[in-house]
Amino acid sequence: MQPLDPEALAGDSNAVMDFLAEYYRDVDKYPVRAANLEPGRLRELLPKAAPEVGEPMEEVLEDVRRDILPGLTHWQSPRFFAYFPMNASAAGLAGEMLSVGLNVVPFVWAASPAAAELETVVVDWMAQLLGLPRRFMFSGGGGGVLQGSTCEAVVCTLAAARDRQLARLGHEAITRLVVYSSDQTHATFQKGARLVGIPPSNFRAIPTSAASGYGLTADAVRAAVDRDVALGLVPLYLCATVGTTGLGAVDAVREIGELRDYLDGAELADSVSTNPHKWFLTNMDCCCLWVANPRALTSALSTDPEYLKDDVGIDECTGKPAAIDYKDWQISMTRRFRAIKLWVVLRRYGAAGMRAHIRRHVAAAQWFEQAVAADGRFEVVVPRRFSLVCFRLAKRCVGDDDAAANGANRDLLAAVNASGQAFMTHFVVDDRFLLRLAVGGASTELLHVKEVWELLQGKADEVLQRYQRKAHRM
């Protein structure tokens, strides 16, 4: 057995590449949401134990085709409009193959200097593309790191904020720390706060409303913080979101930023994070986290065991700030060479290509929003931002009845998803059930958005007729 024999490597990989090329030729033909939704079915199909003797790659791939593909939801289908899409791309796959193929671990600088440095370069590139302030770039005294997910980023920055406060107040004060977000903030934030030991009774999900487009306002934040301070609690961390998951709402970041003095000891926008694995053609996983003060982060996350002390043989470098031990910028010690993936994506498509990719989805969502608004049976629930459209069948079409309107919209979503021709998910705001069209799949084009609109119109006819008959009978 020669696990890294170049011939074996090429053989197995070529078989997979052929499989994937075929998959992407056909991906549009699969039902988007898994056709087989019976729990336990795959377990029944597979043997109860690993094979004793190795099998050929062709057999393995045949099993993937026969047993696994029918049970997958096809996230790379151009008709995937659910949750938020997760982008894949030729460059993202190629970059990930380099990362996984080289299989180096840039956890301490000496363990792979070029990998750590490439990471410092691409996070600065990304910060520029997003127009972040210079204080988040290495070139401006801050810095960034590539993690696996927003939740990791949240845990790390919460731990940094917590430890800064506890160093001042003593560890018992952990029960007095309070974290803030809106009622629209992703659940991952409260999960992160809970992980780092903030008492759940100190999570403030500040209510938002249609008046602010379901975005957080400075007044609401100020009121919540004032209340807690009066109670002797310690405001720790505010999480603001630009484009929430449910509705795409935007918190008033700049306005809230002016409240920084309210947040005792903390500075608002100490950190920023975003996921290239969502809309930026970068296969999973890749989350950019930038911090203005790297030392606050590494103080909370560093370790220095003997077996990682790397002064042996590289004395001339020790202590230089250019030599980053990225293990101290994240939860885990082990880490992937994600930088090469994001770098390949940026190189292959360029800034212009990325902009075109994103703009084409925003334009398609715009088209969809206008189509919905022009159809009397539907309504747009919140004004579109970016490429997420939140819409529903209007209440007036089902006897002006709240429950009926929610039922009809549930039925509409179920009918669309059961068709296999598209996959969307829902949200509920102010007790109104709505459908979310999240445009963002790597191969999703205006054509697919137009098709899903036709599909929705057809299913809406069926659903509305059913509800109108029902109303008539009553």
Next chain:
Amino acid sequence: MQPLDPEALAGDSNAVMDFLAEYYRDVDKYPVRAANLEPGRLRELLPKAAPEVGEPMEEVLEDVRRDILPGLTHWQSPRFFAYFPMNASAAGLAGEMLSVGLNVVPFVWAASPAAAELETVVVDWMAQLLGLPRRFMFSGGGGGVLQGSTCEAVVCTLAAARDRQLARLGHEAITRLVVYSSDQTHATFQKGARLVGIPPSNFRAIPTSAASGYGLTADAVRAAVDRDVALGLVPLYLCATVGTTGLGAVDAVREIGELRDYLDGAELADSVSTNPHKWFLTNMDCCCLWVANPRALTSALSTDPEYLKDDVGIDECTGKPAAIDYKDWQISMTRRFRAIKLWVVLRRYGAAGMRAHIRRHVAAAQWFEQAVAADGRFEVVVPRRFSLVCFRLAKRCVGDDDAAANGANRDLLAAVNASGQAFMTHFVVDDRFLLRLAVGGASTELLHVKEVWELLQGKADEVLQRYQRKAHRM
């Protein structure tokens, strides 16, 4: 731009495969540790901003060859004996390509049922191969999950243990919770404990000694726990290790397990974790975590936001235990389809192949240990377990002087690593600096171990002559 066009996909991927095949043909020729150890060098070579227009894959790969490879430490070299090696393999790469190529997100069951189920199958397979008790398998009421690293597994199980205690004692009790490990336990454990909010003053690193091969003993644990209980503290979590990083020491797991009543409310060996990405031919990243009581884990980690409620369209399944939302078994919501990678590895090599792979390394380490023991200049510092050999130049060869012995061993390690012909790391125990030969690289064979022994002998001559001359002059 068609990011998922099958031709583009094949083009970019084939270019990378050719690159990787060439890399693995030559990997043995590179200096193992990065030749270029000057911080900041790569940053200087690369442009300050992402390109505006996309570039061909060939140019990108040319830059990898010219700018990045010389700055990498080659973890896949057969002469990599540092830290613990991280395995790569043809099957591991192929499996990862499937994972990254399909790019599905098995975070809630409905989002990719077959992916979640494959994960339940492979963790049961792995539990069988390792001979874990049935209570850690899905088939026995427990269950497993694939995470990215041990640190994540530690954070998750610590959070579960913590929340179980705090539900009983109230959140203020967080400052009274105490965690236990040995002074040889990986630093990741204390990092994890700190992340979940345990006060650092409540971390007990129980001293070990040569008498127990630097493994934790039941007596030492009992004494530490008794002390804390007498102080009104609450023992929370004990981390036992089979094969520590520094020395490969083994904690007396069975003996300590008999103390479970001492750990108030907790049950010892509630969880087990191991990393297939280290010695199990599975490219990064892949950590198996098994728990005997999945509910304790999901109670600490679950979230249930509206946009993930998946009752729409799959009513018949809701609530069935077979439908696992793996997002509640880990830190992040987002997750990779790691199961298909581990499954491909197990299928391609089989249980017999994996055993052979591991035994060949143990045999090579055994050979090395005997060679060291037979050479009067060297000594084996702790008896070898598995495939890690901890050894050093004997103190008697450098004037019986402690400081000189440490210096000589430091110099020996530096000389070996500077040669580029091997890469090893060190450890310190009882103030003795030692060298670690960690045999475990996917393509490492007895031949390479014999070569590094020759190299060590040659460098030892040079170092000892220098020290003997020095001693002579004094």
